[in-house]
Amino acid sequence: xxxxxxxxxxxxxxxxxxxxxxxxxxxxxxxxxxxxxxxxxxxxxxxxxxxxxxxxxxxxxxxxxxxxxxxxxxxxxxxxxxxxxxxxxxxxxxxxxxxxxxxxxxxxxxxxxxxxxxxxxxxxxxxxxxxxxxxxxxxxxxxxxxxxxxxxxxxxxxxxxxxxxxxxxxxxxxxxxxxxxxxxxxxxxxx
Amino acid sequence: xxxxxxxxxxxxxxxxxxxxxxxxxxxxxxxxxxxxxxxxxxxxxxxxxxxxxxxxxxxxxxxxxxxxxxxxxxxxxxxxxxxxxxxxxxxxxxxxxxxxxxxxxxxxxxxxxxxxxxxxxxxxxxxxxxxxxxxxxxxxxxxxxxxxxxxxxxxxxxxxxxxxxxxxxxxxxxxxxxxxxxxxxxxxxxxxxxxxxxxxxxxxxxxxxxxxxxxxxxxxxxxxxxxxxxxxxxxxxxxxxxxxxxxxxxxxxxxxxxxxxxxxxxxxxxxxxxxxxxxxxxxxxxxxxxxxxxxxxxxxxxxxxxxxxxxxxxxxxxxxxxxxxxxxxxxxxxxxxxxxxxxxxxxxxxxxxxxxxxxxxxxxxxxxxxxxxxxxxxxxxxxxxxxxxxxxxxxxxxxxxxxxxxxxxxxxxxxxxxxxxxxxxxxxxxxxxxxxxxxxxxxxxxxxxxxxxxxxxxxxxxxxxxxxxxxxxxxxxxxxxxxxxxxxxxxxxxxxxxxxxxxxxxxxxxxxxxxxxxxxxxxxxxxxxxxxxxxxxxxxxxxxxxxxxxxxxxxxxxxxxxxxxxxxxxxx
Numbered sequence: 199x200x201x202x203x204x205x206x207x208x209x210x211x212x213x214x215x216x217x218x219x220x221x222x223x224x225x226x227x228x229x230x231x232x233x234x235x236x237x238x239x240x241x242x243x244x245x246x247x248x249x250x251x252x253x254x255x256x257x258x259x260x261x262x263x264x265x266x267x268x269x270x271x272x273x274x275x276x277x278x279x280x281x282x283x284x285x286x287x288x289x290x291x292x293x294x295x296x297x298x299x300x301x302x303x304x305x306x307x308x309x310x311x312x313x314x315x316x317x318x319x320x321x322x323x324x325x326x327x328x329x330x331x332x333x334x335x336x337x338x339x340x341x342x343x344x345x346x347x348x349x350x351x352x353x354x355x356x357x358x359x360x361x362x363x364x365x366x367x368x369x370x371x372x373x374x375x376x377x378x379x380x381x382x383x384x385x386x387x388x389x
Numbered sequence: 390x391x392x393x394x395x396x397x398x399x400x401x402x403x404x405x406x407x408x409x410x411x412x413x414x415x416x417x418x419x420x421x422x423x424x425x426x427x428x429x430x431x432x433x434x435x436x437x438x439x440x441x442x443x444x445x446x447x448x449x450x451x452x453x454x455x456x457x458x459x460x461x462x463x464x465x466x467x468x469x470x471x472x473x474x475x476x477x478x479x480x481x482x483x484x485x486x487x488x489x490x491x492x493x494x495x496x497x498x499x500x501x502x503x504x505x506x507x508x509x510x511x512x513x514x515x516x517x518x519x520x521x522x523x524x525x526x527x528x529x530x531x532x533x534x535x536x537x538x539x540x541x542x543x544x545x546x547x548x549x550x551x552x553x554x555x556x557x558x559x560x561x562x563x564x565x566x567x568x569x570x571x572x573x574x575x576x577x578x579x580x581x582x583x584x585x586x587x588x589x590x591x592x593x594x595x596x597x598x599x600x601x602x603x604x605x606x607x608x609x610x611x612x613x614x615x616x617x618x619x620x621x622x623x624x625x626x627x628x629x630x631x632x633x634x635x636x637x638x639x640x641x642x643x644x645x646x647x648x649x650x651x652x653x654x655x656x657x658x659x660x661x662x663x664x665x666x667x668x669x670x671x672x673x674x675x676x677x678x679x680x681x682x683x684x685x686x687x688x689x690x691x692x693x694x695x696x697x698x699x700x701x702x703x704x705x706x707x708x709x710x711x712x713x714x715x716x717x718x719x720x721x722x723x724x725x726x727x728x729x730x731x732x733x734x735x736x737x738x739x740x741x742x743x744x745x746x747x748x749x750x751x752x753x754x755x756x757x758x759x760x761x762x763x764x765x766x767x768x769x770x771x772x773x774x775x776x777x778x779x780x781x782x783x784x785x786x787x788x789x790x791x792x793x794x795x796x797x798x799x800x801x802x803x804x805x806x807x808x809x810x811x812x813x814x815x816x817x818x819x820x821x822x823x824x825x826x827x828x829x830x831x832x833x834x835x836x837x838x839x840x841x842x843x844x845x846x847x848x849x850x851x852x853x854x855x856x857x858x859x860x861x862x863x864x865x866x867x868x869x870x871x872x873x874x875x876x877x878x879x880x881x882x883x884x885x886x887x888x889x890x891x892x893x894x895x896x897x898x899x900x901x902x903x904x905x906x907x908x909x910x911x912x913x914x915x916x917x918x919x920x921x922x923x924x925x926x927x928x929x930x931x932x933x934x935x936x937x938x939x940x941x942x943x944x945x946x947x948x949x950x951x952x953x954x955x956x957x958x959x960x961x
Contacts, residue, residue: 276466283549300632
């Protein structure tokens with residue numbers, strides 16, 4: 199739950215559904231007939247993460263708890279009327295959204311390029327190991343300050359903006375979504 | 390009355406295949422009843438607790454095909470706890486013991502065990518067809534028994550079941566001598582599949598017409614399978630991800646072009662949009678397309694695909710197609726009869742991207758529409774009126790606005806008039822699901838106009854008992870009524886207790902009916918099972934008749950209270 203510290207001015211950065219400047223919060227509108235939604239409906243302003251609870255709560259017992267879970271929007275047992283099977287399918291899918299990320303890999307001096315699927319690697323060491331096998335080279339020791347030390351081969355990649363970046367600086371997940379192609383640079387060759 | 394020998398009557402009756410017609414025949418006279426029952430081969434039992442297997446066999450000794458349904462429909466949406474019932478084992482046991490020549494078993498929302506599957510496989514020599522829809526309780530070991538022992542198996546169709554997967558060896562249990570498969574659907578299995586075994590199975594099944602694969606089957610294997618089975622009519626794709634520049638992919642392109650009989654496509658449980666062009670060549674002959682389980686395909690790719698599918702009669706799609714995409718459907722698929730638009734975000738947190746506009750476009754472009762399931766962000770009365778004018782042939786109309794009490798998004802009024810227009814215009818409507826802000830008025834219209842209505846699903850609607858009374862009094866043909874979160878109480882429940890014997894079942898959850906009301910009903914109607922339950926096991930200890938009943942499920946039955954009800958279910 200967001201803290202109320204005034205000095206942090208959290209309200210300015212708070213995500214809302216309404217237009218900027220509106221005071222009305224995400225509270226559920228009461229239907230004009232005045233009939234409130236009944237027992238199972240939780241009317242909340244809570245930002246608590248609901249996803250985990252939903253996936254755990256697919257066993258009937260959890261779902262039927264009336265007052266315990268407080269999802270981020272009004273959630274009702276039995277609504278929307280979507281089969282658990284379908285809901286389960288999409289839960290998993292959301293976790294592994296992108297389906298195959300084939301990118302070209304070139305190495306300076308090599309006669310032809312290769313293609314690899316970035317989704318198949320668990321992380322940088324896995325990727326570099328495979329690249330080194332594929333192109334028969336050795337990469338140096340990575341450190342944040344100076345990049346790769348100890349070898350004339352340097353792994354780089356082209357990102358979404360078209361810039362050539364050093365492999366290894368950003369978190370792996372960010373890398374695989376922004377990497378368009380790989381290039382193993384050799385020696386002091388400049389781009 | 391009868392001028393013909395029995396054999397002739399029987400021969401005539403053979404031409405009557407619909408269960409309803411055969412039921413009607415059996416009511417004409419005792420002679421016809423006798424002839425009909427001895428020659429009946431297919432029996433449909435909508436509620437497994439309405440009758441017992443013994444009585445079924447006594448009446449229809451020659452039965453070969455049985456369809457059974459177990460749990461109430463709302464069990465699909467987690468409103469029924471796990472061990473509620475719907476066990477099929479007792480049925481199989483009796484059928485086996487009585488030496489019924491069972492060839493086909495179709496089950497929906499039932500608990501099936503490995504022991505049951507094994508018993509089927511060993512007891513019925515001519516067993517040909519097993520269809521399990523939204524069932525649970527079994528593992529791939531049970532499937533192995535079916536594969537191993539059913540010598541003339543033609544059909545194994547598993548739709549959306551919860552199956553515990555013991556890793557793919559069940560396919561190996563199909564003997565080399567098994568060449569009779571016509572239909573195989575294991576899309577709902579989660580574990581690995583022995584791909585080589587699968588290929589060999591397909592290779593020795595010349596009659597295979599329908600094959601639906603699980604996610605574990607990659608594109609390379611699909612290509613090899615299609616080479617062996619170009620005669621397939623119905624295909625469920627498992628994984629459809631591959632480098633489009635690869636040799637495998639180009640082989641696939643050639644192979645697919647040879648699949649001239651393909652009419653129905655589904656699955657794509659794992660898919661890369663850039664691979665979809667591979668199926669364009671067969672799109673023009675497709676009559677059925679289900680992409681509702683295909684994650685992550687952008688609307689633009691969906692519409693590109695659908696433009697090729699001009700003969701489509703049935704389309705199941707995700708709402709990421711958007712209103713514009715539905716416009717493309719409307720202009721491309723003039724033969725469309727059934728449309729289902731599912732939420733890509735089932736938790737309904739407002740990212741749905743279809744509205745009343747998409748539906749209106751569909752109604753303008755697809756006049757042959759008879760069946761609709763539409764999950765949307767919002768709806769208006771004006772839109773529903775236009776739809777009612779354009780499509781008068783709806784048999785099923787199910788509208789689900791993700792925010793269940795949302796009013797008309799342009800006028801803020803209830804959606805009574807819109808749904809009223811639908812039921813008034815579509816005289817043949819048999820199944821209706823309502824949502825949005827609704828008062829008693831919509832039920833007035835339903836009771837007045839929906840003469841053929843058989844199934845009605847309601848949630849968060851109405852202002853008073855009058856709503857339910859309109860339906861019970863007006864809808865002469867209603868068979869299944871399921872209600873959640875509505876202010877219907879004892880007055881509505883008890884107004885016409887005899888009505889419930891003309892229906893299959895009534896479900897009411899989170900309404901205003903009390904324990905006392907249910908007790909009164911149960912007392913007046915001994916041939917109904919009136920079951921009440923709540924999760925907290927509190928009902929049995931409750932002595933207060935004023936207590937509101939959380940869940941009520943009542944159904945007509947010839948065999949009294951069921952013996953397998955769990956502790957938390959109280960049969961009054």
